Structure formats: C-alpha cells, structure tokens
Amino acid sequence: MIQIGRYKFGFAPLSMIAVFIVLSVCGIVAAFHQAGPEYPMSLSSLILINEGAVLLATLVYGILAHFAIAIINRIKG
Numbered sequence: 001m002i003q004i005g006r007y008k009f010g011f012a013p014l015s016m017i018a019v020f021i022v023l024s025v026c027g028i029v030a031a032f033h034q035a036g037p038e039y040p041m042s043l044s045s046l047i048l049i050n051e052g053a054v055l056l057a058t059l060v061y062g063i064l065a066h067f068a069i070a071i072i073n074r075i076k077g
Helices: 011-034 043-076
Strands: 002-004 007-009
Touching: 011 043
Parallel strands: none
Antiparallel strands: 002 007
C-alpha cells in the first residue's frame, strides 16, 4: 500500500491508474496515425472514440482486478 499525504492506495487503484495512462497514450497515438485527409472522420472524433474504448477497457480491468484481489483475500484468510 502506498500513502500519498492522507490518501492510501492499494494495488488495484494504482494498477488501474497505470493502465489508464498507458492506454490513453496508445489511443491518442493511434488516432494521430489513423487521421488523414483521406479519412472521413476528424481527429477529435477519433480521439473521443479511442478514449471511450480506453475507459471501457480500464473499467473491465478494474472490475477483474478487484474480483481477483477479493478472491485471493478470501482464500488466504
């Protein structure tokens, strides 16, 4: 557990933050690579779609991580 000021973060929240940051960078880079004059969607639309996918992936990862931690704690104790 990491403490920053009065806030304590466990493994799941810290890993979710890391996953979100990495996926956001990947989504923005992918939008810049995909955008071009021949592509009908604007760059802002591509970024919005990619960030929506990033949020969905982070949500699914967070749910699975919290369930895994709960199962591990139940098995241990």
